[in-house]
Amino acid sequence: xxxxxxxxxxxxxxxITSCTLSKTxxxxxxxxxxxxxxxxEEAFSINSNGYQIRVNALGGTFYKGYNELHFEITETATQExxxxxxxxxxxxxxxxxxxxxxxxxxxxxxxxxxxxYYEGYSVFDVETDTDASWVLYLSITVAGETFNLEQPIEVAxxxxxxxxxxxxxxxxGVQYYIALIAPVSPSVAExxxxxxxxxxxxxETAGGDFPDPSQFSFSEVExxxxxxxxxxxxxxxxxxxxxxxxxxxxxxxxxxYGVVNYTMTGNWTLNFIFQNAAGDVIKGTxxxxxxxxxxxxEKSELYIDILF
Amino acid sequence: MMKYLLSPLFLLASLVMxxxxxxxTTDSIQQLEAVQVTAKVKKSIATAxxxxxxxxxxxxxxxxxSFIKRGAYAWEPxxxxxxxxxxxxxxxxxxxxxxxxxxxxPITSYVxxxxxxxxxxxxxxxxxxxxxxxxxxxxxxRKTTPFSMQPKWNGSYRSxxxxxxxxxxxxxxxxxxxxQWVAQGSVSYRKxxxxxxxxxxxxxxxxxxxxxxxxxxxxxxxxxxxxxxxAIFDQANDVGYPALPMDLWLSRALITSATFKQxxxxxxxxxxxxxxxxxxxxxxxxxxTRPENLVHMDMPGWSTTYGLVSKAHxxxxxxxSEMQLNAYDNLSIAEMRMYPQDRSERTMFAYSWPWVTTRxxxxxxxxxxxxxxxxxLQFGGALGINYNYxxxxxxxxxxxxxxxxxxxxxxxxxxxxxxxxxxxxDVAIGGGYGHRAPSVSEGYGYYIYNSFDRYDYxxxxxxxxxxxxxxxxxxxxxxxxxxxxxxxxxxYIDNYIIGKILNMGSPMNYQSVGVxxxxxxxxxxLFNFSLDAGYFITKNLQWKGMLTYARGMDNExxxxxxxxxxxxxxxxxxxxxxxxxxxxxxxxxAQEHYSPAYxxxxxxxxxxxxxxxxxxxxxxxxxTTVQLGAENVLNQYYSTYxxxxxxxxxxxxxxxxxxxxx
Numbered sequence: 001x002x003x004x005x006x007x008x009x010x011x012x013x014x015x016i017t018s019c020t021l022s023k024t025x026x027x028x029x030x031x032x033x034x035x036x037x038x039x040x041e042e043a044f045s046i047n048s049n050g051y052q053i054r055v056n057a058l059g060g061t062f063y064k065g066y067n068e069l070h071f072e073i074t075e076t077a078t079q080e081x082x083x084x085x086x087x088x089x090x091x092x093x094x095x096x097x098x099x100x101x102x103x104x105x106x107x108x109x110x111x112x113x114x115x116x117y118y119e120g121y122s123v124f125d126v127e128t129d130t131d132a133s134w135v136l137y138l139s140i141t142v143a144g145e146t147f148n149l150e151q152p153i154e155v156a157x158x159x160x161x162x163x164x165x166x167x168x169x170x171x172x173g174v175q176y177y178i179a180l181i182a183p184v185s186p187s188v189a190e191x192x193x194x195x196x197x198x199x200x201x202x203x204e205t206a207g208g209d210f211p212d213p214s215q216f217s218f219s220e221v222e223x224x225x226x227x228x229x230x231x232x233x234x235x236x237x238x239x240x241x242x243x244x245x246x247x248x249x250x251x252x253x254x255x256x257y258g259v260v261n262y263t264m265t266g267n268w269t270l271n272f273i274f275q276n277a278a279g280d281v282i283k284g285t286x287x288x289x290x291x292x293x294x295x296x297x298e299k300s301e302l303y304i305d306i307l308f
Numbered sequence: 309m310m311k312y313l314l315s316p317l318f319l320l321a322s323l324v325m326x327x328x329x330x331x332x333t334t335d336s337i338q339q340l341e342a343v344q345v346t347a348k349v350k351k352s353i354a355t356a357x358x359x360x361x362x363x364x365x366x367x368x369x370x371x372x373x374s375f376i377k378r379g380a381y382a383w384e385p386x387x388x389x390x391x392x393x394x395x396x397x398x399x400x401x402x403x404x405x406x407x408x409x410x411x412x413x414p415i416t417s418y419v420x421x422x423x424x425x426x427x428x429x430x431x432x433x434x435x436x437x438x439x440x441x442x443x444x445x446x447x448x449x450r451k452t453t454p455f456s457m458q459p460k461w462n463g464s465y466r467s468x469x470x471x472x473x474x475x476x477x478x479x480x481x482x483x484x485x486x487x488q489w490v491a492q493g494s495v496s497y498r499k500x501x502x503x504x505x506x507x508x509x510x511x512x513x514x515x516x517x518x519x520x521x522x523x524x525x526x527x528x529x530x531x532x533x534x535x536x537x538x539a540i541f542d543q544a545n546d547v548g549y550p551a552l553p554m555d556l557w558l559s560r561a562l563i564t565s566a567t568f569k570q571x572x573x574x575x576x577x578x579x580x581x582x583x584x585x586x587x588x589x590x591x592x593x594x595x596x597t598r599p600e601n602l603v604h605m606d607m608p609g610w611s612t613t614y615g616l617v618s619k620a621h622x623x624x625x626x627x628x629s630e631m632q633l634n635a636y637d638n639l640s641i642a643e644m645r646m647y648p649q650d651r652s653e654r655t656m657f658a659y660s661w662p663w664v665t666t667r668x669x670x671x672x673x674x675x676x677x678x679x680x681x682x683x684x685l686q687f688g689g690a691l692g693i694n695y696n697y698x699x700x701x702x703x704x705x706x707x708x709x710x711x712x713x714x715x716x717x718x719x720x721x722x723x724x725x726x727x728x729x730x731x732x733x734d735v736a737i738g739g740g741y742g743h744r745a746p747s748v749s750e751g752y753g754y755y756i757y758n759s760f761d762r763y764d765y766x767x768x769x770x771x772x773x774x775x776x777x778x779x780x781x782x783x784x785x786x787x788x789x790x791x792x793x794x795x796x797x798x799x800y801i802d803n804y805i806i807g808k809i810l811n812m813g814s815p816m817n818y819q820s821v822g823v824x825x826x827x828x829x830x831x832x833x834l835f836n837f838s839l840d841a842g843y844f845i846t847k848n849l850q851w852k853g854m855l856t857y858a859r860g861m862d863n864e865x866x867x868x869x870x871x872x873x874x875x876x877x878x879x880x881x882x883x884x885x886x887x888x889x890x891x892x893x894x895x896x897x898a899q900e901h902y903s904p905a906y907x908x909x910x911x912x913x914x915x916x917x918x919x920x921x922x923x924x925x926x927x928x929x930x931x932t933t934v935q936l937g938a939e940n941v942l943n944q945y946y947s948t949y950x951x952x953x954x955x956x957x958x959x960x961x962x963x964x965x966x967x968x969x970x
Contacts, residue, residue, distance in 0.1 A: 024645070188700075
């Protein structure tokens, strides 16, 4: 019997050491591709007029693309959170020629009672560079008293291509922006695809004192459709695509929702055709559906590249 | 799972041990030989033509086995012209599942001819004892050495060389037995280069290298009981698949089991045999040897199985019965790792088997009722429960949104056969009914590239059970000189699972032309017929002939793929004292009923002539046999209906073999 025990023990030992090639840790594979920016952290804080204004962003950093921003306002003396303030937001980018531009953003940020902060967003379209310096202008009204703040900020390169964005001039001459919001960390699965679609509104009147929000007006595009065709662009994938995708349409919160299926990890291109509420094509072309191994996949004139 | 399996086993073992204390019997060493109640047993792993052969070559000599071949190695056995997922293929009743999504590693590739004693092939539902099946079962029987009154050593050594592909092999077996213990082991090593076809062109990527070893240890725990542990280790390196865009870098299998056997001398329970087993398979394919490939891809796969098989033999009067409990748990994992042009950068990943668990438990019974000296009734059935779980169901949801992550299926089976002998004639007629669950690939596969029809295959978790209705009949005649046997069977299979072109998705593998989804046809039908004949022309000269025909059709009257055309074999064997001479002539007619929809084209007829001679003599006091022969003597260029990519078969091959028994 002893011999049998030994044999079993040896066999068991062989089993334990038997795997030659280790299996892929799929969950780790998905998470390593995504920078660790899942927590809201302080980006900056300002003390002014007896209040502390704290601005939080994912990872405490502003990235090119869609940024959800949280504002906390506390009365310095009492350390009490202020809930009934009005906060307006205006990001301004200045070039070396002193030209000023903005980007899609929420003008007035709303207070979230449950979380006790003000929530807004900004879709930075250009990274901070020698030719692009960003300043965030805030106007805060508490108990009838308004004060203005300005804070120079850095807009970092978007490390997570799943939050990539694009801006373009549509066939109607309007400047548009499409920014991906979700999935932040996609899987080889059906993924809910969320995007913000915005347009720049040309000012109708001459500007007042800089910065005049009326000169930098953006709005959510209403009732449009983004026809979706995801493909893997690399030549060796031969224009591979996936089934069961759903075009993006607008829902109650103003954002656009659709479904994208990623069949494997890697580089993907989301090809879009952007139609306005009337069904007219504003931008985008159909891409070939043929399987063409060895040929770089053709892209729509409107697309966003992602990688996971 | 192991925990759940072990506890009932120990309970059972302790019960049996207690029972055996009361036994008071005379010497019973001989009775510990296995009790075998099987329909068809292929004895000893050798054919008339060739004494040292691979397991594949051996199976190919059976009239209801055909093969899909992707190269020189690891052929996929097809029973009754049905692909391997429709059969249960086991080693001593143990389920082992290959780890390759492309079926490059059928179980038969993890054993070697020198650790097998026999292969039991049961057609249709008669093979349901080891698990749910449609086409039948193939059970590979390992060699077991019986206990011996006197301490005894014996062994054998085999070696040989095949000239066409410079295949050199060495195989050794050694066994020791005494009254209490048996220890046995075997080692085999083969290495072959590329083979050449009938036009003497080398077929690139057809080399292989295989090492196999087995050990077994048995101890007599009582007069009528024994405990046995066995292990097989198999490793193949650098196996080329000329029909595929990639090759096998390494495959390894470890197949282990512990068996407790108890015999009874009185009462209706005669023997009880319980085995727990564990096996782990790893199979790593890549294309490092194919620099011409645009995209580089690795396809590693793993398959791990735990199981229990417990079998009781019952006998009462004219009734023999075998009751069997099967349970196993398998985890199948397969990955696709793709690299852009630069291999150091791995960027694309997907599971082709997204961690699929299969659990099965089934109870089956096989019975023989002797109605008279000339007639008997065989009947039986099984009820199994099959459970699947896909860990990364997200992959499956891409094509089948909302498909359930877990699925449980009931798999019933029933059959009966009536045998009647009338003087030198015997006839049998039977029928069967059975379900099978979709395989891991059929249910949960994801972009599995099939280089035969060049489609990527996607599984469907919602597939229905395949339901088979079969009838079979045979008639035979035998006298001193002549034997004749005709067999036929007909299967009507509901929800026949096969790949159909999907009008969604696009191929992932760059050689692929589209995506096929596993789909249930309303039904399919299959008909198999075989005729075997033997005639002793003189006492020393025997003629044998075999003819097989099969036809498979889908519900629209279209041809099913991989159905063997009319094939024949005729052989002459001459034996004079220690000298033997054999010649065979075999071939297929043209495959007229091919299926273009499944990537088949018309395969022309071919005929092959083989020749061999052997001589047995005493070398010192060892029995020694030498053999010399030639396969495909006329150096025909041919490929068969089931050769992927119409890869040509081997041209003329001279072979030599040596066997020494001691």
